[in-house]
Amino acid sequence: xxxxxxxxxxxxxxxxxxxxxxxxxxxxxxxxxxxxxxxxxxxxxxxxxxxxxxxxxxxxxxxxxxxxxxxxxxxxxxxxxxxxxxxxxxxxxxxxxxxxxxxxxxxxxxxxxxxxxxxxxxxxxxxxxxxxxxxxxxxxxxxxxxxxxxxxxxxxxxxxxxxxxxxxxxxxxxxxxxxxxxxxxxxxxxxxxxxxxxxxxxxxxxxxxx
Numbered sequence: 676x677x678x679x680x681x682x683x684x685x686x687x688x689x690x691x692x693x694x695x696x697x698x699x700x701x702x703x704x705x706x707x708x709x710x711x712x713x714x715x716x717x718x719x720x721x722x723x724x725x726x727x728x729x730x731x732x733x734x735x736x737x738x739x740x741x742x743x744x745x746x747x748x749x750x751x752x753x754x755x756x757x758x759x760x761x762x763x764x765x766x767x768x769x770x771x772x773x774x775x776x777x778x779x780x781x782x783x784x785x786x787x788x789x790x791x792x793x794x795x796x797x798x799x800x801x802x803x804x805x806x807x808x809x810x811x812x813x814x815x816x817x818x819x820x821x822x823x824x825x826x827x828x829x830x831x832x833x834x835x836x837x838x839x840x841x842x843x844x845x846x847x848x849x850x851x852x853x854x855x856x857x858x859x860x861x862x863x864x865x866x867x868x869x870x871x872x873x874x875x876x877x878x879x880x881x882x883x884x885x
Contacts, residue, residue, distance in 0.1 A: 695781050696736045696875060704732040704746075704841070706871030712752040712764075715849065715862035724761060726751035728867050734774060744772040744786050750847070752863050760799040762809065764817065764863070766792035768847065770825050782831050790847060792821040792863075816855045821863055823849045831873060839873040 696702065707729040714721055730748035737743070747769060753762040772788035797809035797817045809817045829843025849862035 695739055698736055698738050700736040700875050702734045702873050702875050704871050704873045706730060706869045708867050708869030710865055710867040712865040713754050715864050717859045720757035721754040724753040724755055740776045742774045744774040745770055752865050760801045762799045765796045766794055768792040772825060784829050786827045790823055790825045794819050818853045821849050821853050823847050837875040841871050841873055843869050
């Protein structure tokens with residue numbers, strides 16, 4: 676009986692040890708989470724905006740520990756201002772990140788690099804439902820795009836050889852002014868906490884079975 680249990684343990688250990696990504700792997704990862712956003716600016720009187728976020732992350736593995744990370748993320752940024760309005764800036768963000776996988780079976784990962792955000796909608800809304808458009812030519816006009824840097828860290832839980840569950844943190848910070856016609860600069864800052872599923876596939880063979 677002890678030998679049988681030992682054999683089962685060794686088989687499980689060997690399976691889990693090999694449950695890693697390989698060079699040439701492509702992964703597709705739907706994710707959802709919650710984000711807290713604010714502004715980098717010299718002006719005070721802003722509180723963070725809390726909103727949902729989601730998207731699809733695509734990765735290509737060059738080695739077992741390095742991959743290129745990109746995708747499409749629906750980012751709801753903005754702030755709550757001291758006039759009672761919530762400034763809502765909704766973007767599609769495309770990160771172009773290097774991703775380093777490390778730790779036991781490469782469960783941990785650290786990604787970093789630039790990201791481009793395209794503004795889908797910009798408005799300010801108060802509790803009475805009054806709306807101010809933030810993308811027209813009157814007053815402070817918000818730029819139609821944003822450029823920033825991203826930094827994230829996460830952990831993957833292996834379910835099987837082609838499927839993992841992950842939890843991660845992703846941060847974004849603008850590197851330039853996102854608002855015209857103001858005497859001070861305004862830059863986006865966003866912190867997001869996500870959960871998602873990683874599906875591993877082979878570009879030539881579809882979903883990989885090892």
